[in-house]
Structure formats: C-alpha cells, structure tokens
Amino acid sequence: MHEWALAESVIKSAVEHASTEKLKKLKETGVVFGELQAIDTEIFVFALEELRKQFAGAKDCKFKIIKQPAVFRCKACSHEFPLKGLRKTKDEAEFIHFVPEMAHTFLKCPKCKSPDFEIAAGRGVSISYIKGDR
C-alpha cells in the first residue's frame, strides 16, 4: 500500500494547482504511471477514491491513468533500451518499485553492461495535465 502515499501526493498537487490557477472546479487530471515503478493501478485508484473524501476540491475530478513505457539511455555507449528483457529478481523489482533509482543498482545496459544510464522516460508517477472550469 505504498501507492497510498503517492496517490495522496497526486490529489494534493492537483488541488493545489487548481487553487494557484484559480480553477473553480477540478474536472480531470492526467496521472502518468512510468513503467519502471510498476505502480499497482487498482490500489492507487482505491487510494484516490478514499483520499477524495479528504480533499473537497477533488470531489468530482476524474483521474485518467496514462501508462508510459520506460526508456533508458546508456551514458557509456549511448544505446537506448526498454525495460522489457532486462533481468531482475522479484526482490529487485520490489526495491525498484519503492525507489525507481535502484534500477541503477540492479539493471545494466544490455549492450555494454554499464549501470551508468539515464532513465529517459517512464520513471514513476507524474501529472501530465489538469483540466478545470474557471
């Protein structure tokens, strides 16, 4: 249930953004799930529904989940590679789930085996858009 903490950050950010942008009604928020963090959608959505009760500003907001594939770029050999095909144990996958940067400890560039790569896309949870009425 560590998804709860991230769901709380999403709902709080959306409400704060609506207030900053003087939106009277928060209608829709795009929530990006980076493939690397492997967020459990069901738990996350459940947390959002529970948290909605504490955040009046998000009462009628629709949260649209957008899944983004992970892309890595090797700093040593410039090779670009996806998550699929990279070997990791169940424990390693769980550590990356909690802290995606642990990918640098457990994953390697499939071409040159360097752990010095950039997570170019699909790291974790972010907000891609917020719609509302002024």
Added chain:
Amino acid sequence: MNIDPRPSVIDERLKKVKRIIAVTGWKGGIGKSVTACTLALLLAKKGFKTGLFDLDFAGASDHVILGAKGLFPKEEKGLEPPVFEGVKFMSVVFFSENKAVPLRGANVSDAIIELLAITQWGELDFLVLDMPPGINDAALDVMRFARKAEVLAVTTPSVLAHDVLARSLKLYQSLKAPVLGVVENMSGGGKPKNAAAAIKFDPGLEKALGRPEALLKTAFASGLGRALKALGLPGPA
C-alpha cells in the same frame, strides 16, 4: 505540463516532527555518520521519540555503525521505518541489498525526494538527518524540503576541513538554514577554533562500531554528549 507531485506531501510527512537536525560535514571521513548515529541513540536513550535518516546514498554506513541487520520498512500508506534500539531508522540500504548505488546527482535528488514523500515518520521529537557530504544538489534539496532543519556541522582540527567549513557555513546562511553550531571531531585537546565544542580523538571508537550499547559507552559518545549541551541540545543525564 509535467508536475512532480511528490514534493507536495513532504511537509505533511514531516508535520509531526518537532525538530530536524541535519548533521553535515563537507569532507569525507570526519565522523559525520558516527555523530549522526550516536546523536540519535543518545536522544532515544533520553526518552525522546527519535528518527534517523541516512541520506548519504553513495556511502550509506549508518546501518554498519548501528549494527542494524535484517530490517525492512513496513508498507502502510507509505513506508514506516523499522525501529532499531529505540530509533526509527530509514536508509537506502534497505532497497539496495547493500550493493553499490551508482547514482548521478539528479538521480540522488530523485531518490531522496521519493523517500521523503513516502516515509511515514509519524510523531517524533527529533529527526536526525545524516546528510550527503558537501553541498551538492542532493544536500540543497534536503534543505529545500526539510525546511525546519537545523544544521549541526562536524569538522576536524585540520585546516583543510576548517577552510571548507567556513565557506559552507556562509552558504547555509544564504540559504537561511539555522546553524546549531560546529563540533570539532578527532580533536587533539585544547580549545577548538571556530567550533562550539570539541570531541577528543577516541582510539576505542572503531571497536564499538556495530554495537550500540558499546558505542554509547565510548569516550566519543561522552564527548558528543558534552558537545550537545554546548549546542543547546539535550545531552545525557
């Protein structure tokens, strides 16, 4: 639009923490982590609800100093740090299987923000932060997000450590971070220069590492206890 939602909940996570002490040092090997761990143990022994967060990702060593093995946070609306010797303890080693964590600066920042956002510290009197060495983006991020943090700087008698210290203290002033004071570690005796207190070099310290009970009985711990009083922090009875 690309909003990072995590910083929005960091204040919430630290809301019930009364004081945050950021133990900082700007040179490696000056005793910053031993100071942070011993400080946390001393505070917990005095009955304060205490947390310890090892933020030195590249050289995490608090688990070795404490002898904390086989621990893992509990998943409960985030991560609840395990309690070791009365101290709520969080470290990147829980997630790295004690392997190297080869992170560039921006990645360290990202990982620190992630852990600050998901760690449920609950109610604490003191949260001791073992800071990343030097002033880099990770250290700057910690000071940005842990706004209540008070800096406890560790130095050594060496002119090299003092020179970096003077520059770094000016930087903390410009960041408007309150500085509790400077502790001179590995002192040869005598009055410390530009420091509130000195802790004599303790040849017995190394043998006590990994054993909290023994660590608290060292001359180093006694020296730190006296230093805490000089800094206005609660020392041992």
